Amino acid sequence: MPHRLARLTLLFGTLVVGAAQAQTTVLEGEVPEDGGAFFTVPFTVARGTVELAVRHDDLSSANILDWGLIDARGTFRGWGGGNGEQAVIGRLAASRSYLPGTLPTGQWQVLVGKAQLASRPARYRVEIEARSSPTLSAQDxxxxxxxxxxxxxxxxxxxxxxxxxxxxxxxxxxxxxxxxxxxxxxxxxxxxxxxxxxxxxxxxxxxxxxxxxxxxxxxxxxxxxxxxxxxxxxxxxxxxxxxxxxxxxxxxxxxxxxxxxxxxxxxxxxxxxxxxxxxxxxxxxxxxxxxxxxxxxxxxxxxxxxxxxxxxxxxxxxxxxxxxxxxxxxxxxxxxxxxxxxxxxxxxxxxxxxxxxxxxxxxxxxxxxxxxxxxxxxxxDDPFVSLSSLTPLPRAGDTLVGTSAQVLAHVTGGEGATLEWVENGVVVDEVQVTSDPFTHERTFTVPDGRSGRLRAALRIGASPRTVTSHLWLAPDSPPGPPITAAKPSAKGCQxxxxxxxxxxxxxxxxxxxxxxx
Amino acid sequence: MTAALLAMLLSQAGVPRDAAGTWADPARTAFLVPGSRAILSGFSPASFDGLQPAASAVRFDGVLLRLPAHGFLGPTTLPASWLDGVQVSQAAGSAEDGRTLGRSLTLLPRASPREGWHGSVRLDVLSTGLSLSGVVPETKTQVLAAARFFTAPALGASLFKVRALLGDWQLRVAQPLGDGELRVLALGAANDVALTVSGIPLTARIVSQLVDARWTQGALEVGLTGSHDSIALAIRGAQTRNDVIGGEQALTARAAWRPMVTSELQLSVGGDASLRRLVVSRATQSALPPLPGVDPTLASTSSRSELGPAFTGGVFFEASDRAGPFRWSAGLRGDLWKPVDAQAMASLDPRIGFERDLGDAWTLLASAGLRHQPASWLVPVPVLDTASWRFGLQQAVVGDVTARFRPTTAHHLEARGFGTSLRRSVELSPFDDTFLPQVNLSAEDVARRTGTGFAGGGSIAWAFTPTTTLWVRASYSLVSSWRTLSITRFGGDGLPRGEAQATVPWAFDQTHLLQGATGWRFGNGWSLGATVTVQSGAPLIGGLYGQGQREGVDAITRAPRWVPLDRDLVGNASPWLRVDGRVSKVWRPGALELEAYLDVQNLSLWAQPTGTSYGVAPATLAEQARGDVTLTTRPASSPLGFPIPVLGLEARL
Incomplete structure (x- = not known):
């Protein structure tokens, strides 16, 4: 984006690091206020580059920026988020969160996420080191x-x-x-x-x-x-x-x-x-x-x-x-x-x-x-409860097609627990689990043309332990409009x-x- | 046996009120008791003999204070105008004194006027308070009433972005009836705090209320106490709101009979029983996300758990001979706890004590006994304390020996040694990094956090009162405290490598404490006071004081990093010094007494060291990338590194 580029202060420097030839580009600028939650910082990868190291800094203890890379072909090359260490990308290896592969020449982008901007103007600093010989070993x-x-x-x-x-x-x-x-x-x-x-x-x-x-x-x-x-x-x-x-x-x-x-x-x-x-x-x-x-x-x-x-x-x-x-x-x-x-x-x-x-x-x-x-x-180690229909109804996904079903709760490892039946978000029955295994049946009916849902939960004392998913019941598949349920309520969690x-x-x-x- | 050095040191007329560094609060002279120390300089309540502050019960007028300090760590919840000081029991204490491991504190009431009506108004930078006392001539009814509002937090609102409203109120009515007396005591304290943590508004409200009725007639005393304590927390996020209110209601009945069997021998027999009910209410609200064709709505929950009743009760029997050159007491108490949803626990605590005069100048005192207390949370915390009964009892064998030398009426010298063998300790703390798991302890967790230990030490104290206008006190104490329990061992990358049983220094270990205090009243109404405290640093075992670190290597970046030291290898924070000063002037125009005072805590501008802050030196990104990182340290200290001036004016009529 030209207007973002205009805000960039391009600092340039060249460093020689060890025996490997490396060129370091320093980009420092202001985080744009507009443009949504992400912005990019472009940089150029020259021919002969076999490994890139990208270091970044949000230059503030109050601000949090997330960091990633997109290569010259527009391919995603990794997202380190808040990684503190530098991102290194080579042909055969990459640092964590990043993807190795060929390094196409041309304009790459540092993708920056504005995780938290508490101090304004927010600034950033990126150092890109283009290496002509790799430092990372090949990875499995x-x-x-x-x-x-x-x-x-x-x-x-x-x-x-x-x-x-x-x-x-x-x-x-x-x-x-x-x-x-x-x-x-x-x-x-x-x-x-x-x-x-x-x-x-x-x-x-x-x-x-x-x-x-x-x-x-x-x-x-x-x-x-x-x-x-x-x-x-x-x-x-x-x-x-x-x-x-x-x-x-x-x-x-x-x-x-x-x-x-x-x-x-x-x-x-x-x-x-x-x-x-x-x-x-x-x-x-x-x-x-x-x-x-x-x-x-x-x-x-x-x-x-x-x-x-x-x-x-x-x-x-x-x-x-x-x-x-x-x-x-x-x-x-x-x-x-x-x-x-x-x-x-x-x-x-x-x-x-x-x-x-x-x-x-x-x-x-x-x-x-x-x-x-x-x-x-x-x-x-929590007790277990599962639901199954004793009524032979066709099932589509999580929904039984019908208006009434006899549902069986099967509890294991739950002796002493309380089995709760929850219909449409409301606890409608509580049963003491008195044996292991333990079963309990419930007839679940929905009015004509409506759908409803049933689930079971186990609690020990006052603490909830186990929750099943909903078993929906509807006269047709896909399910019809929901019945008007009580608000997801206090009673449900009493x-x-x-x-x-x-x-x-x-x-x-x-x-x-x-x-x- | 309650004879203790403190009574001699501090309860002489006027001494506690003139002590510097107390915020003009006589209860805070507890910090001048040899063997005591603050959790952090300036914070209440005091720790005694290497145990948690929660190990010491605080009583006033025969009633246990459930919330002795505002906000758990702040000013006393009783008005200064009601108090004349504080008295600390010996290690074993009386058989009447139960359910805590440590020495008990008794807040000493100020003598009430025998006739007429009197009032006082106190206005200082901490608080504004009113107190009224008097006797109704027709009925001989004694009335004490007080209320206080803390103004200092209002200053804090602008300084620290924290809004706080603190207050307390008290009423005491005593009515002679025939040969007896009916006394009703009502106490209340409220704390409202609102602050924002990382953009999330958080409010906390702590309220404690108590009404106690007591009938005394001759050797007989019966009492009934009703109390309600609550802790409410609310967090309001961008999409959600969470509210939790924990309440505890307690009803306690007690009776004691203390007849003199002979002119020397006294018996004490009695007991108490308390029913407690805990109620936790919780409500959440979450805004549902946009959903096509659906009106905005909220997902909400509310729940109310009633836990109880929990029961505790105890009986005691004690015989004592308080006359002659050899005075002794022997007692036994039994206690029973029935936690909610857990098995009952019982304890039997024998206690003995004696005082032996050796000539005119020497007295030897000793006490020994067994004490029990349920798992404790650093300071007394209503609701949480009772809920933690299920973690079991702590048990300690305690004992102390004191030699007192009084060559003249002006000189008092005492040496005391004590030892506390903790047969079972479950000392929990909200400041530990395992706070939440501690609350939901499983049987394995309880075992892991249960230890044994020892606390021991001694003190030498000197009191010099040459005239009624000058007093000097000086003391040195050493407290060593350690625990044997399960600790985590850390590898060079900072990750845990396993658990091991080890003996670790405890938070209140290795405390050398040297203290001097003096006060001088001039004839023209002026008085001066000063207190000097030199204290060695606490062990850096984590939690309140931070944990020592060593250099290690980050497992991912291979760069140097700080990693935790195993808790049995940590060092101590640096020693520190605190100087407090007090100046006051009294005018007496007619019946009115006006006192202006300035009490300054920490004139020395020295914050208590709390360990070390571990960091990394600034480095370029390239240096960081090469792992060329320099680890740095700098001293860390308590936030109270500035003087706390309490400038006030009190008018008494």
Whole structure:
């Protein structure tokens, strides 16, 4: 953009670094106020460049800028977000969050996101070092190919749908550590959902080969400054710079949908200002392109006690409007369970169970699409409850076609717990779980021409433990207009608060670790 | 046995009121007691004998104060005009004194006028308060009433972007009836704080209210206390609002009978029982995102959990001989706790104490006993304390020996040694980095945070009162405190490498504390006072004082970085010195007494060191990229590095 270029102060210098010939270009300027949440800083890559190192600085403790690269062909080359270290891109290797490959000559762009501009005028500084010989060793990367099913049994598979690797700037673990910890918690799968990049896809297949007992699912946390969503099963890059170059939320959702990925609204009520930039969902909801929502926002003992109930209410309120979303949970682990502070959840807290015919990415995405999901809010050791229809009705996705169904709740590991039946967001019955296993039936009926939804939940004492997704009932498929439900209400959550836990969970906001988008 | 050095040191007429550095608050002379120290310089309440402040119960007029300090760490919730000082028990204390591990504090009431009506108005930069006292001649009803509003936070609003409204009120009515007396005491304190953290408005409201009725007749005393404490927090985000209110209601009945069996032997028998009900209400509101064809709406939740009743009760029996050269007491108390949704716990605490006069000048005092307390949270926190009963009891064997030498009426010299063996400790803190997990402790977590330990030390104190217008006090104390518990060991990359049992210095360990205080009243109404405190630094084990670091290497960038030291390898913060000064002038025009005072805490401009701030030297991006990073340190200290002048005027009629 010429007007942005006009604002740039171009400083120029040449440095010789070691034996490698290197030319360093310094670009310093003012962050444009207009133009949306992103802007670019162009620079030229000359012939003979085999490796680029890009260093950046937001020159302020109050402002936060995110950083990425687009090459001369307009190809996305990585997004480090708030990475503190330099980005290095070579032909055979790249630093974390970035993609190796040939370095086309011409005009590249540093893509900059305005995560937080608290001090104005905001300035930036970028140093680009063009190297004629590489410094990085070749890496064990491979294009992602879906693994063959690890297991061909139809059953409930346990996993975590929201985990970050070191390819996210604010995370540390490699995929081997993630796979090992996931297995140690007894889980079957884990979705690696790094922020806005695709560099982690290159490591999934090699790592999968070393960990045949845990399915590594490609995903991405599509991180905007007004909401985050996961694309479970996505293995190709989708532009995230909303409002620039024609990128919109719908275009991104369509691109994910075309890959067969499941778009999931993440931590919808995690509204923590600059502690967690853009974490609460403020974007529009597109029911036909969004299939799931996180109701387990970190483990109950960490952040879930504060955010799960509001996320469940949010989910129910959307369901009142006829939006079908499958309930899932995500730990949002950035450490593979190691060295967590008081608000960070380990992989598996919460645990999401998906009923799939096989342990494969295709099998799991199908389960999500059909709403066959149960969330254990604390972790794998929580009791389990699943719903099934005893009435032989045709099923389309998450919806039984009919007006009345006899539904069976099957509880395991839940003796002493309370089973709650929740119809259209309202708790309509509570049953003591007196044995293991335990079953309880309920007749679910909807008025003619209307649809309705039923789910089950388990709580132990005052603490909620397990939540099923909705089982919808509608006379036709696709479902008709929703019935008018009670507001997603107090009654729905009556007594599901652990007194001291919630009280102090709120206090814990004072000590929450600041997170980047 | 309650005879203690403090009574001699501080409760002489006028001494607590003239002590410098107390914000003109006699209760804060607790910081002058040998063996005591502040969590942070200037913050209440005091820590005694290497234990958490929460280990010391604070009582006034026979009633336990649930919120002795505003905002947990601030000024006392009782008005200065009601107090004449503070008295601290010996280590074992009386058998009447239970459910805490440490020494108890008794706030000493100021003598009430026997006739007529009197009032005082106090206006200083901290607070504005009114107090009224008097006796209704016809009924001989004694009335004390006071109210106070804190003005200092209003100044803070502009200085620190924090809005705070603090206040307290008190009413005490005593009515002789026949041979007995009925006394009703009502206390209330409220704290409202609003601030913005990272753009998120946060408000907190802490309210404590109590009404106590007591009937005394001869050796008999019965009482009934009702209290309501609440903590409310609200956070308003861009899209959401969260409200949590925790309330605790308690009803306590007590009775004691203290007959003199002979002219020397006194028995004390009694007990109490308390029912508590906890209620936690929570509400959330989230704005739903735009949805085609749907009106904007809110997703909301509300819940109300009623937990209770929790029950605690205790009985005690004590015999004491308080006459003659050998005075002794022996007692036993038993306590029972029934937490909500957890098993009941019981304890049995034997206590003994004696005083032995050795000639005219020497007295030897000693006490020993067993004490129990549920898991504690650094300072007393209503709601949370009761909810934490389920973490089990702490247990300590305590004892102390004191030698007192009084060669003349002007000179008092005391030496005291103490030891506290913690057989089980569960000392939690909101300042620890594991705060939230501590609240939701599983059985494994409880085991991990449960330790054993020891606190021991001693003090030497000298009091010199040559005239009624001059007093000098000086003391030295050493407090060593450590715990054996599970700690995390860190690798060179700063990541945990595992857990290990280790003995670590505790927050109140290795404190050398040297203190001197003096006051001089001149004949013309002027008086001067000064207090000097020299204290060694606290161990840097994390939490309140930060954790020591060492140089390591970042696992990803390979650049140098600071990584935590294992908690058994940390050092101490630097020592510090504080000088406080006080000057006052009294006028007595007729029946009116006017006092202007200036009490300045920290004239020395020396903030208490809290460890080290670890950083990285400025480097160019290229240097950072090469890992050419220089790690830096600079001293870190408490925010109170400036003088706190309390300039005030008090009028008494």
């Amino acid at each position: 990367r491979a294009s992602y190919t879906a693994a063959a099913p690890l297991e061909a049994t139809a059953r409930w598979y346990a996993g975590d749908l929201h985990v970050h690797s070191l390819e996210s700037g604010d995370a540390r673990p490699g995929l081997d550590e993630i796979a090992t910890f996931t297995r140690a918690r007894g889980l079957d799968f884990v979705a690696v959902s790094d922020h806005n990049t695709s560099s982690h896809y290159d490591f999934i297949s090699p790592t999968q080969a070393r960990h045949p007992k845990v399915l590594l699912v490609p995903s991405v946390e599509f991180t905007t400054y007004a909401g985050h969503l996961n694309a479970f099963g996505a293995s190709e890059f989708v532009p995230f710079w909303l409002g620039r170059d024609g990128v919109t939320l719908t275009s991104a959702l369509q691109a994910f949908d075309q890959q067969g990925a499941i778009a999931t609204i993440n931590h919808p009520t995690l509204d923590l200002g600059s502690f967690c930039i853009g974490c609460a969902w403020q974007q529009p909801v597109y029911p036909s392109l969004m299939r799931a929502i996180e109701i387990g926002v970190g483990g109950w003992d960490e952040t879930g006690a504060l955010f799960d109930e509001s996320a469940i209410a949010y989910w129910e309120a959307l369901a009142d409007q006829g939006v079908h979303l499958t309930a899932v949970g995500g730990s949002d682990d950035h450490r593979a369970g190691v060295g967590l502070n008081q608000t960070q959840s380990p992989i598996g807290s919460p645990t999401t169970l998906l009923y799939a015919t096989e342990l494969s990415v295709a099998g799991l995405t199908r389960a999500l699409r059909e709403g066959r999901a149960v969330v254990k809010l604390r972790g794998p 007594g599901c608060t652990s007194a001291d836990a919630t009280l102090v969970a709120l206090l814990s906001l004072l000590v929450l670790t600041r997170r980047r988008a």
